[in-house]
Amino acid sequence: MSRRVNASNRSHPDDETCWVRSAQAGDRQAFAQLVERYWDRLYRWLYHLAQDRHTAEDLTQETFLKALAGLDSFRAGSNFRAWLFRIGHNNFVNRKRGERHGNHPLPEDVSGTAQVRAEVAAEQREWLERVESAVASLPLDFRAALLLRVYEGLSFREVARILRTTEETARWRVFKARQLLLQQLAPELLPPKTRDGPETA
Numbered sequence: 001m002s003r004r005v006n007a008s009n010r011s012h013p014d015d016e017t018c019w020v021r022s023a024q025a026g027d028r029q030a031f032a033q034l035v036e037r038y039w040d041r042l043y044r045w046l047y048h049l050a051q052d053r054h055t056a057e058d059l060t061q062e063t064f065l066k067a068l069a070g071l072d073s074f075r076a077g078s079n080f081r082a083w084l085f086r087i088g089h090n091n092f093v094n095r096k097r098g099e100r101h102g103n104h105p106l107p108e109d110v111s112g113t114a115q116v117r118a119e120v121a122a123e124q125r126e127w128l129e130r131v132e133s134a135v136a137s138l139p140l141d142f143r144a145a146l147l148l149r150v151y152e153g154l155s156f157r158e159v160a161r162i163l164r165t166t167e168e169t170a171r172w173r174v175f176k177a178r179q180l181l182l183q184q185l186a187p188e189l190l191p192p193k194t195r196d197g198p199e200t201a
Contacts, residue, residue, distance in 0.1 A: 010198075015039070016031075016034070016080060017076075018030070019031070019033045019034050020034065020071075020074065020080055022075065022077075022106055023068075023071055024071045024072060025076070031068055031071075033083040034067075034080070035064055036067065038081065039060065039064070041137065041151075042060050042063060042064075042084065042088055043056055043057065044151065045085065045088070045147055045148065045151065045152065046059045046063075046071055046092060047058055048086055048135070048136075048143065048147050048151075049092050049143065050092065050095075050135060051138065051145075051155055052108055055095070055189060057087060059091050059092055059095065060088070062091050063084065063087050063088040063091055064084075066087050066091070067083075067084055070087070070104060075100040079153070079158060081154075082154065082161055082162055085148065085154075085162045086161060086162040086164070089144065089162055089163060089164075116164070130185060131181075131185065134180075134181050134184040134185055135147075135181070137184070138177050138180055138181070141163070142173050142174075142176055142180065143171055143177065144163060144173075144176035144177065144179035145159055145174050145177060146173070148163075148175050149170075149174045150174075155169075155172050156170045156174070156201070159170035159174070
């Protein structure tokens with residue numbers, strides 16, 4: 001995948017509203033600006049879910065194609081990022097349903113940290129690997145919610161809309177994801193009654 005330089009991320013937030021409106025009017029260059037802004041972020045999230053580089057690339061491309069085709073259905077004033085990520089999530093779920101096997105190769109790189117790892121100390125590399133492994137081992141629903149909340153900084157309401165669940169469920173999934181990570185990475189930080197395993201809902 002050719003990485004895009006997200007120079008447009010430094011643009012004023014109002015620019016995005018203008019780009020969406022222009023894209024809805026048929027301006028392909030305006031839509032290209034939206035792709036420039038969100039490609040890497042969408043790809044990174046889908047990569048965490050799919051745990052396969054090629055699958056994430058395919059899903060990212062498919063998501064933007066569907067977003068372009070469905071721009072007329074996007075409501076002005078709504079959160080474009082949440083709408084885009086919901087399309088991406090639907091694509092991922094549909095692909096999972098169509099698969100006859102569920103095994104995926106281990107990710108070659110997570111969150112673009114490969115180059116950083118080469119420069120940090122051995123203990124830091126080991127810690128990053130532990131965190132990435134722990135995140136990858138989370139149940140899919142928990143992982144998806146946590147990454148949207150932590151990596152993308154979305155509100156619980158936006159997370160719920162993307163994952164098509166309730167805000168309460170989104171909060172619970174993020175809480176449980178963090179609890180499971182603590183159980184693996186720092187069990188001493190958990191209350192004693194939660195150290196032996198996750199609480200039941």
